[in-house]
Amino acid sequence: MRLSSYFLPVLKENPSEAQIVSHRLMLRAGMVRQSAAGIYSWLPLGHRVLKKIEQIVREEQDAAGAQEMLMPTIQPAELWQKSGRYDDYGKEMLRITDRHERPLLYGPTNEEMLTDILRGDLKSYRDLPKILYHIQWKFRDEVRPRFGVMRGREFLMKDAYSFDLDQAGARRSYNRMFVAYLRTFARLGLQAIPMQADTGPIGGDLSHEFIVLAETGESGVFCDRALIERDVLSEQVDYSGDLQPIVDSWTAPYAATEEKHDAARFEALPPERQVAARGIEVGHIFYFGAKYSKPMGAVVPGPNGEQIALEGGSYGIGVSRLVGGIIEASHDDNGIIWPFSVAPFHVGLINLKAGDADCDAACEDLYGKLKAAGLDVLYDDRDERAGAKFATMDLIGLPYQVTVGPRGLKAGVLEVKNRATGEKEELTVEAMLAKLAAARVA
């Protein structure tokens, strides 16, 4: 993409309405614009990040055996009246009346809707287990939306739902999602720690929040350093096998949010393993048993003709929230520092002297070669001063900056800057391409 034609309205000043760094940087980097309180438009740069996160979430859901579908944003109220949650939800639910005076709502979640679909379409115990998911916009009418996309009203969520014949099956589905979540967040460049969460009236130990560590996190968390040092992606996973040992190895070490903190257990850890930090919730998984299938009559005939109420669980990831969450976890004074996997572009190509025939030709050549190497490139071909170009690239946080200027061209080198470390190197074209291609497959 050529920056001269790209819609990237960066802001020089910090917008006064933004209280937290991710909100500030998303506005300044031209990623989003607010359209109404807690409702955002995703401009091209922000949209690219959103899509990359979505795709990683999708790949890990698919790998874990979940099947993608898509439910609508608008739901009939009667589904929620049947489950008993229509009144419980209160003013956070956006209630709507259509032209025929039928009560609708903008879905905040989809347990009822999917249970209703399966109620009609599952014919036998042989149709189970099933894990279905969708990535769809949700609405929660927060009384005081704030922190940009971190607590918006219209937000993108991946929500999966599992359906099993019994509790043992439900636990297997739960474990699949547990492991898929660990892998998902690791691929997004995040340190995510599963922490036991409230299960509400159902009880049991099958509810975990996934908390990302970030200095600017919304709540305090405490955990064993062992959980932070694990390299999730180097561990092989066989989803058809028994995942319980993996789950146990993650839930045995100490980890808790401040609400559930047990100071005695924490302080029993060797001091070098005590980590007290701040965290952001980015995922929540939950076993709910027959909470929806019973009132809604979602049953299947078992092997002996008996009626079995489906055992369910739900599994959410805040996809749009993650854009802010990643920035909270990865930025500096100059702007965003994107992990390679979700960067809107991998490389910013900076032409220091746009209009100069040699610089232009060298940049065009490089632009083609970088794209041919499978890299997403933002080429700053504008007639602007160098300082402004560097500042923009630092602000939008692409992992690598490749700078082409007249002096380097004469010497046969270009400058490559690593945004995260700040390290700069002068490299030949070939060495630069080899370096970036290696980063791509890492």
Added chain:
Amino acid sequence: MRLSSYFLPVLKENPSEAQIVSHRLMLRAGMVRQSAAGIYSWLPLGHRVLKKIEQIVREEQDAAGAQEMLMPTIQPAELWQKSGRYDDYGKEMLRITDRHERPLLYGPTNEEMLTDILRGDLKSYRDLPKILYHIQWKFRDEVRPRFGVMRGREFLMKDAYSFDLDQAGARRSYNRMFVAYLRTFARLGLQAIPMQADTGPIGGDLSHEFIVLAETGESGVFCDRALIERDVLSEQVDYSGDLQPIVDSWTAPYAATEEKHDAARFEALPPERQVAARGIEVGHIFYFGAKYSKPMGAVVPGPNGEQIALEGGSYGIGVSRLVGGIIEASHDDNGIIWPFSVAPFHVGLINLKAGDADCDAACEDLYGKLKAAGLDVLYDDRDERAGAKFATMDLIGLPYQVTVGPRGLKAGVLEVKNRATGEKEELTVEAMLAKLAAARVA
């Protein structure tokens, strides 16, 4: 994907609520389920088709220089009050009041919202031209939703918006979208003919509907056979060049919907070139000038400091509607016939004797090989009788069926059926793989 674990609830009977063939087949093939009048859930098979169509639309928008973004579904009413369309829209607009009694609406289209964003973020005439698009769910509260996803209330639309400094620029943007639409529909396996449409109060000739020919189409259309016989995808397009000759070559031959039919002009064609058919509208492109930028104050300073109101156009493709439209154009008595490009899976692999060690092993091997060849495979590994397996495959309409049975295995062959032609061949594994790989790149 293994059919034994896939959520594919096919129906044996024709659902009584479906009046048209695409609706009937989408329900029977387990692609969608209605969640409320005109509001559908997309089950895994339907979702795959929707995503494939969306991706082709995206690729052709990108190739034409449009930039993807994403606006929210919920809009503040004040934007529409400013443009003057809030009252015009009537009961088709789904109006919503939030917990603070602020008037919102579920967006039926996005001219106002995007004009408002550009109003704040375009700083100079040098920031133009721009074409921005998004692929987002819309809502129109149709008084009588029907025909399944062909006339739903919540529907997926790709809507693009162009912004230029003058009418000549707006025409260039219009031409880009015109050509992109021709290519998009051709890649979807559709014969789409651009036909001049009403422009409303603005006038001019810059409004076209794209009509797909289908026997079951909603309206009568008349056109010159020359338009049908053109092979759009074999024609090279340079979007940076002058597209007017291409547009002219499509608008010169006779083509009109029945509302605009000129019998005299049509009958002046040689009889063999007179095509009277039925059609379905799948796209609409529209130049609207300063209709939104003037009331909303979307102006940029020109080269001499003068204020220039943006010249706009909008360009819609009904993505969810296309799923139905493609089925209307491509089906037979046994079910859907998917064009290869949008088929949910390319190949249905049928194990005639699931449980037989040789058949199971041969199928597992083939399943791996087909996937390795880049093909999407649905493997029917169920213990079902052959007739039911063939009927399901015909119903869901995958382009190729590969059948493995004990007799063929002994002879070293398998049967390959082309769903569209019905043609069956006995081929070796290697010959089958070569044939399907060739279909993939065609």
